[in-house]
Amino acid sequence: SRVRLLSFISSSPLDSPVAVIFGHACAMNWAGPAYNDVGMALADEFWRQGFAADLIPGSEIANGSLVVDDEGWIRYGPQRYAAVILYHPEFEKPSTAAFFNRAATGPTRLFRLGPWTQDFDARPFDVAALPNSMLVGSDVESLAADVVTALQRKNIAPQTAATAELRGFGHTSAAPPTSGFCRLIDGTLIQIAGTDSVAGDRIRS
Numbered sequence: 001s002r003v004r005l006l007s008f009i010s011s012s013p014l015d016s017p018v019a020v021i022f023g024h025a026c027a028m029n030w031a032g033p034a035y036n037d038v039g040m041a042l043a044d045e046f047w048r049q050g051f052a053a054d055l056i057p058g059s060e061i062a063n064g065s066l067v068v069d070d071e072g073w074i075r076y077g078p079q080r081y082a083a084v085i086l087y088h089p090e091f092e093k094p095s096t097a098a099f100f101n102r103a104a105t106g107p108t109r110l111f112r113l114g115p116w117t118q119d120f121d122a123r124p125f126d127v128a129a130l131p132n133s134m135l136v137g138s139d140v141e142s143l144a145a146d147v148v149t150a151l152q153r154k155n156i157a158p159q160t161a162a163t164a165e166l167r168g169f170g171h172t173s174a175a176p177p178t179s180g181f182c183r184l185i186d187g188t189l190i191q192i193a194g195t196d197s198v199a200g201d202r203i204r205s
Contacts (some may be wrong), residue, residue, distance in 0.1 A: 010188045012078075012184040013079065013184065014052055014182060014183075014184060015052065015182075015183045015185045016052040016054045017051055017081060017082040017083065017156050018046050018051055018052070018054070018081060018083050019053065019056055019074065019076065019079075019084045019085070020042050020043045020054070020084075020085050020087050021056050021057075021060075021061070021066070021084060021086050022038045022039040022055065022057060023058050023087065023091060023092050023114070024057040025058075025091035025120055026091050026092070026114075027057075032090060032091065034114065038087075039055060039085070039088070040055065040171070041140050042087060042113065042140045042143070043055045044162070044174040045140060045141070046147070047161075047162035047174040047175075047176075049148055049158060050159050050160060050161040052159065052182070054076065054079065054081075056076060058086075058092050061095065061096055061099045065077075071107070072103065072105060072107055073106055073107055074108040078185055079185060080108075081108050082108065082151055082154050082156055083150055083151060085111040085137075085143065086100065086111070086112045086114075086130070086134070087114060089114060090114065090115060090117065091118055091119065091122075092119065092120065093120045094119055094129065097129040100134065101130070101131050103131075104131035109135075109147075109150045110134040110135070111135045111136075111137060111143060112135070112136050112137070113136070113139075113143050115127065116130070159181060159183060160176060160177065160181050160182065161177075162174035163176075164178070177195070178193075178194045179192060179193045181205075191203055191205060
């Protein structure tokens, strides 16, 4: 029976409706306002509420990996995002603002956390270059609450909340528990139960 199930393995990735796009230059600048802060706390907040979140450097905009597709969605590979947060964009290139202006009329909801006063070449930058529709948050908790509300209004249901923790290299991050369910982009629902035995517990739903 287990061998037969191999035919049903999906290559589709986990459905992550949220993306946290962090300012790569800001996170790498040891003299900057948010050195080594890539938005992990914000991404973890979504995971803990049952919404998988991708963490992507802003440099992926410049290299063409993060795109605005023909229907106006912000997309990374096959994943279309219902909500995208621009996190600490200080020292980003003006092309980042142009990217979000292209997405402003699309279905992806836009948010920002953190100031933007200088561009990549340390020239003064007016954050008003970002779209007016981009909601600005004051802190991680309140912004996460606003994003979750936006997801709920889009009828995006949460998956199993990430109540476990991963520890290593001096950091802690949220992780899914050993029992629960998740969804893949292709619509596949995966339900697991392995809390008491790694060989698998009885699945109850």
